[in-house]
Amino acid sequence: MPLNPTIWHFHREEDARRYINFFDTGISNSLTLFAPRRKGKTALLLHDVRPLAIDRGYNVIYCTFWDNKERPAQALLTAMELANTPVSITDRMKSLLTSPVKNLSLSVSNIQIGVSFDPVNDTENDVLHKLTRAFSAIANNSKRTLLLLDEVQHLATDKKFGPLVATLRSAFDKYQHKLCALYTGSSRDGLHRLFREQKSPLFNAAQEYPLPDLGAAFINFVCEQFERASGRKINLNAALKTWNTVEKSPYHFMAIVERMLTNIETDIELSTKDYLLMMDNDPTxxxxxxxxxxxxxxxxxxxxxxxxxxxxxxxxxxxxxxxxxxxxxxxxxxxxxxxxxxxxxxxxxxxxxxxxxxxxxxxxxxxx
Ligand SMILES: Nc1ncnc2c1ncn2[C@@H]1O[C@H](COP(=O)(O)OP(=O)(O)OP(=O)(O)O)[C@@H](O)[C@H]1O
Ligand SMILES: [Mg+2]
Structure with missing residues (x-):
């Protein structure tokens, strides 16, 4: 159970700003965030990129394709629906609302447009069709929309996801001034398959942008939060040693700190040893x-x-x-x-x- 991010998330404004600036300057509308596993990509999207993008005037939709592994197109449609994208109704939007639209119902409340669908009875084609309509609707919004697409490598795991990948490619090409995408995932190999293999519809569709490792400022922040939460101190040098031992993985570092909080422990060296021992015995x-x-x-x-x-x-x-x-x-x-x-x-x-x-x-x- 990860620690509550409202208290424990170390904000990476600098990194988030770099990505948003990229979209703002119009260099490209699609980026892929590359980093090894458990380096904080999802946390960055949710707690840094999303709020900053909203501040900068974007509609933001976060979707992880693992939410519905069998039907990732539905995962995206659900994410769009839940985002409840606020839309200022432009003339084109008004005409879209008043025209009879098959397979797509738009609900209006507080000037918000949602795309509703029937997750049980919709065929894959229905869902893709609705996705296309939903992209068109958000592209008609006065604001730009940023889609944060996580675990996107999942789309390279089965040929049957090909039409969804093609739908994404064509939406981002067609509405490049209105739609931006930040792709990431937990397998760099899978991301390469999607973006670097010539036969993939997303071949060369996004520029790769590496995420730098967190550093000493992060360790400092966590030690301070630990002291605030527990009244106990962690030795900073020992914490930095642990950081190197866990290959600069915030996931493992935070797991050790979490155990120190629950076990009322202050010695991070000892806790690291215990943690590594536990990992050695991890049955999986x-x-x-x-x-x-x-x-x-x-x-x-x-x-x-x-x-x-x-x-x-x-x-x-x-x-x-x-x-x-x-x-x-x-x-x-x-x-x-x-x-x-x-x-x-x-x-x-x-x-x-x-x-x-x-x-x-x-x-x-x-x-x-
Ligand atoms: N900026 C941060 N501040 C505090 N903790 C963080 C931060 N980034 C990551 N973490 C910790 O590391 C854990 C893993 O982060 P996250 O899930 O974002 O990594 P990831 O790179 O998306 O992993 P995967 O490759 O498996 O998708 C989080 O649950 C959190 O405990
Ligand atoms: Mg992740």
Missing amino acids: LKKIVNNLKPIDKAVTLHIEQDGEALFSQESLKRIASHLGINEVSRSEVQNSVRRLRGQNIICKLGEGEYGIEMPEIVPLITGS
């Missing part, structure tokens, strides 16, 4: 590690140290030495990479370049 992670082939472990450890030029002779030699053998072939490593990517343990960052997507697994592999 253990199962994943137990099912890895020796070469998969060696490849993961190699990428953890150096993810570039994975198929170079030097890398192949180092992977072999991790395994205690003389050589491994390129195709063996390629097969291993495929297995590891399939489990979101690693991701492809560029040609021959790979990164770790599940850092918590590394100590378990080292200790196995």
Whole structure:
């Protein structure tokens, strides 16, 4: 259970401003926020980008496609409906309201337009049709609309989501002056599949924008909040050490702090050790590690140290030495990479370049 963000969220105004400025200046209307897992992408969208965008005059709609994994188009339509986008009624909107509209009902209350639908009986085509109409409606609003689309890599997991991806692409192309999109998700590999593969309808549709790691200011803030909440102090240097130990993951850092609050603990070093021990014994992670082939472990450890030029002779030699053998072939490593990517343990960052997507697994592999 994450700590209440109204108290514990460290605001990243600078980062949020960079994204909104990008849209404001009209350089592009679509960005993809890239960062490894659990670095705070969703928190940034919800608690920094959303409020700032509203202040800057955007209508903002947040949607995570994991809200309805089977029918992500419905997840988006629901998000649009719940956002209850305030609309100042322009002349075009008035005409839209008075004309009979099949498959789309617009409800008006306090000058707000909602798109309603029937989640049970609507076919996929109905939903896509309504989405298209909803995009057209919000594009006719006097304000620009920013869609924050989370777990968007989910759309690359099944061919049947292709029409939704195409609908998104065409809406953002057609209404580029009125609609902006900030895409993100929890798998960089999946995001690459959507935005970098030529056959994807979203190929090159968005500029990639990396999210920098949180730093010492974040640790300082959390220590201060901890003192305010508990009356106890955390040693700042020890907290910074923990921060490095957990690979600068706010998720793991906050989980340790949360345990310190509930266990009435002040020693962060001790709590970190306990936490890591608990992770070592996490049954889900253990199962994943137990099912890895020796070469998969060696490849993961190699990428953890150096993810570039994975198929170079030097890398192949180092992977072999991790395994205690003389050589491994390129195709063996390629097969291993495929297995590891399939489990979101690693991701492809560029040609021959790979990164770790599940850092918590590394100590378990080292200790196995
Ligand atoms: N700015 C922040 N201030 C305080 N805590 C944060 C912040 N950002 C992230 N966290 C903590 O880290 C946790 C994970 O953050 P979040 O879910 O946003 O990461 P993510 O990058 O979206 O993860 P995933 O890759 O799994 O989608 C949050 O639940 C929260 O506890
Ligand atoms: Mg997330």
